[in-house]
Amino acid sequence: MSKSFYNLIDNEVSQIVEDNLFKDERFIASPQQASIKLADGKDVLNFCANDYLGLANNELVKKAAAESINTDGFGMASVRFICGTHDLHRQLEKKLSHFLGYEDAILYVACFDANGGLFEPLFSKEDAIISDALNHASIIDGIRLCKAQRYRYEHSNMVSLEECLQKATENQARHVVIATDGVFSMDGTYAKLDEIYELAQKYNALIMVDDCHATGFVGKSGKGTPEHFGLEGKIDILTGTLGKALGGASGGFVCAKENVVQLLKQRSRPYLFSNALSPSIVKATLQALEIIENEPDRRQRIKENTAYFRKNMKQLGFTLKGDSHPITPVMFGDAETAQKMSAALLDCGLYAVGFFYPVVPKGEARIRLQLTSEHTRDQINEALKIFEKVGKDLKVI
C-alpha cells in the first residue's frame, strides 16, 4: 500500500546487513543437547544453549510431558481465570515457591511476560524503581509500562545505586524497589546482591531479582543467586524462567509474598490476557524440579566444566568476561570479527553464536559460550581445539 513505508523498511534491513549486524538463524534438526544436528545434515557441538543441566532432552522430563499430553490433553485454550487453570498449574506454583523459599508463585507463559507484567500492578507514581543499566530488556519494558519514578544506576556500581536511593528519598518516594538481574546474561557476572541488600536495608527499599540464568543450578541446592550470596528468603520478589535450566520449553514465574501474588493474579496484564501454559510443559517442569532436587551432581559437573573451560580458554589467549558462571563471553570488539569467528567455528563443527549491537553495546561484540553439566570432557577438549585453530587462522590469538 504505502510505498514509502515498505521502502523505509527495506532501507533499515539493508543498513543492518551493511553494518554486519544481521542475525541469521540456523536450523536445528535434532533435539537440543550438547551435540546437535543441523538441517543441512551437519553434526556440531553446541556451546550456546541455556540448557544448563541438560534437561531439555532428558528421558524423565520427556516422559512426563508425553504422559501429560495423554492424560491432560495438549492445550488449555483459555486464560487462567476463565477455564485455564489446571490442577498442575497450581502444583507447579506451590512447588516452585516452596523450592525457592517463597510464600507463593504465579506462572506466566514466559519470563518476558512475568517481568513485563510485574511492576505496573505493584507500583504507581508515588513509588520509585531503581534499575541496573544492564538489566534484561523485559525488566526495562516492564518498568516503562509502570507509572513509578524511574532511576537507572550504572551497571553494578554501588555508589551510583546509593545516589539513586538518595534521590528517591529526597523525592519522597513512598516505596522504592531495586530491580536487577541475578546473573547478567551477556557478561556472565553476578549482581552484587550482598551489597545491594545492605543498601536496601539502609534505605528501606525492596529488592526484585530476575534469576533466569541461575534458577536450578546456581547456589548449593540450585536456588539461584540469593542462595549463592546466603540471602535466601531475603529478596522480596524473584522472577525466573522455565525456558532455561528447568527443561527449556517455555514459561516464566514470579515468586513473592502471597498477597503480592494475589494482586498480580488480579491485575497483571500478560497473566490476565494471555493463554495458560500447556499442561505438558507444567508436568515436565515439575519433573525437572525433582531432578534438580535429587541430582546435585549435575550442579557439580557444570561447575567443573565451567572452571576447566575458562582456564583453558584463557591459556589459549582469549579474552573472557565474567567469573565462575557457565556463561563464558569471548570478547572480539567489532561485530565483523565476531561474525567471522562464529562462521569459521561452525565450519569446524562448533556451534557458537556471535552477539553484537543491539544485544550488547557497540564495540563489545562477543561470542557467548555456555557450558552445561552434560558436556563431556572430550567435547570440551574438542571445542578448545577448534577455538585454538580458528583463533589462530583469524589472528585473534
Ligand SMILES: *Cc1c(COP(=O)(O)O)cnc(C)c1O
Ligand atoms: C531469558 C531471560 C528472560 C526471558 O525469559 P523467557 O522465559 O525466555 O521469556 C528474562 N530475563 C532474563 C535475565 C533472561 O536471561
